[in-house]
Amino acid sequence: MLIDTHSHIYSEEFIHDRDEALQRAYDNGIKKIILPNIDSGSIKHMLDLSDAYPHLCYPLIGLHPTSVDEDYKEELEAVEYWLNKRKFYGIGEIGIDLYWERKFIDEQKDAFRHQIRLAKSHNLPIVIHVRNSFEETYQIVKEEQDGSLRGTFHCFSGSAAEAQKVVDLGFFLGIGGVLTFKNSNLEEVVSSVKVDNLLLETDAPYLAPVPKRGKRNESSYLVYIAQKLAEIYNISVTRVAEITTTNARGLFEI
Numbered sequence: 001m002l003i004d005t006h007s008h009i010y011s012e013e014f015i016h017d018r019d020e021a022l023q024r025a026y027d028n029g030i031k032k033i034i035l036p037n038i039d040s041g042s043i044k045h046m047l048d049l050s051d052a053y054p055h056l057c058y059p060l061i062g063l064h065p066t067s068v069d070e071d072y073k074e075e076l077e078a079v080e081y082w083l084n085k086r087k088f089y090g091i092g093e094i095g096i097d098l099y100w101e102r103k104f105i106d107e108q109k110d111a112f113r114h115q116i117r118l119a120k121s122h123n124l125p126i127v128i129h130v131r132n133s134f135e136e137t138y139q140i141v142k143e144e145q146d147g148s149l150r151g152t153f154h155c156f157s158g159s160a161a162e163a164q165k166v167v168d169l170g171f172f173l174g175i176g177g178v179l180t181f182k183n184s185n186l187e188e189v190v191s192s193v194k195v196d197n198l199l200l201e202t203d204a205p206y207l208a209p210v211p212k213r214g215k216r217n218e219s220s221y222l223v224y225i226a227q228k229l230a231e232i233y234n235i236s237v238t239r240v241a242e243i244t245t246t247n248a249r250g251l252f253e254i
Contacts, residue, residue, distance in 0.1 A: 002226060002241050003032045003248040004219040006093070006127065006154050006174055006201035009057075010035055010042070010049040013205040013216055022053060025219035029241070032254055033219050034201075036060045036093040036127050036154070039067035040078040047086075058254055060090040062115055065097040065108045065129055072107050076114055083122060089252045091119040092127025093154055096140075099131040109140060116144045119151070125251050126151035127174075134158050138165055145169055150251060152199050155207070157184070160192040167197045172247060174201045177209035177217060180228050187232055195233050199251070200225055200244045 004025065014021055025033065035046050035057055043061070050059040061082050063075045082088070094115045096108045119126045130137045130153055141149070152172040156163065166173055175198050179186045190198070200222055202208075208217035209224040223237075226244070230237045248254070 001245050002028075002030045002200060002222050003034070003245050003254075004030050004202050004204075004222050005034045005152065005199045005248050005252070006036055006176070007033050007204040007219045008036070008038070008206075009033060009204050009219055010045045011205060014218075018049070021218045021220070022056065025222070026056065028220040028223050030219050030222050031056070032248070033057050034060065034089065034127075034248070034252060036090075037062050038064045038093075039075055043078070043082060058089045058252060060092040060127060061088045062092045062094045062127070063111055064093055065095050065112065066100065068104050068108045068111050070107075072104075072111050076111060079115065080118065083118065088124065089254060090125040090127055090151070091115050091122075092151075093129045094126060095129035095154075096133035096137045097129060097131040098133045098136070105136075109136065112137070113140055113144065116140070116149065120144070120146070120148055123148070128153050128171075129155070130158075134162055138162075138169075141169060141171070152251065154201065155203050156189075157186055158189070160189045163189050163193050167193055172199045172251065173197055174199050175229065176201045176203050176225060177207040177213070177221070179225055180210040181213065182210075187228075190229070191232050195229065195235070195240065195243050196247070198229070198244055199247055200229075200240075
């Protein structure tokens with residue numbers, strides 16, 4: 001059994017074959033899928049899917065950093081509204097993204113910190129999006145870590161030193177399709193930490209692993225990432241599944 005800890009399978013990229021994609025995932029041993037939210041515009045699609053597949057899809061609530069702009073406080077109000085209305089399994093995806101621009105860096109930091117505190121007050125894990133922003137993101141998490149904060153650095157693609165910093169904070173590293181790319185140094189980074197510190201994820205529909213690179217990613221492709229990890233650690237795929245599934249179950253309480 002595998003758990004995809006990060007999939008946007010509720011997105012419009014799956015509008016024509018969502019049920020079939022979920023069936024393919026299930027047939028490939030992916031028995032649980034974590035759905036991170038983007039912003040107020042994605043909540044309904046995500047919750048509709050969670051309600052249709054309650055034993056397969058588990059929703060998170062949060063405001064993605066690339067959706068942070070002038071009206072971010074209204075977006076945060078929507079997060080709080082939903083958080084008090086129904087059950088979620090974490091706060092995400094949240095974080096800081098400085099890849100496209102730095103215009104809203106202060107707003108992103110404020111939204112990130114606010115949502116971390118929401119997670120702590122509701123005793124929920126956080127799923128962190130980091131892009132061109134490791135130091136800024138890490139600093140805030142470090143400041144907010146009071147022993148109760150837990151979560152994962154999603155789609156981790158940093159250095160070995162950064163990986164160790166994440167582990168030392170008590171967080172997991174979310175490992176996805178980038179691990180299988182020939183031009184990635186993630187294999188060396190991953191081998192510098194224990195498999196016990198990892199979660200598996202696809203980030204579907206993005207970042208499909210080899211041999212599906214360039215195509216739309218989906219949760220069924222998680223097996224390729226598990227196979228690559230088994231090769232790196234010289235252990236069985238079954239063992240990779242056991243460890244990462246235990247990690248995911250414990251973190252999201254599923």
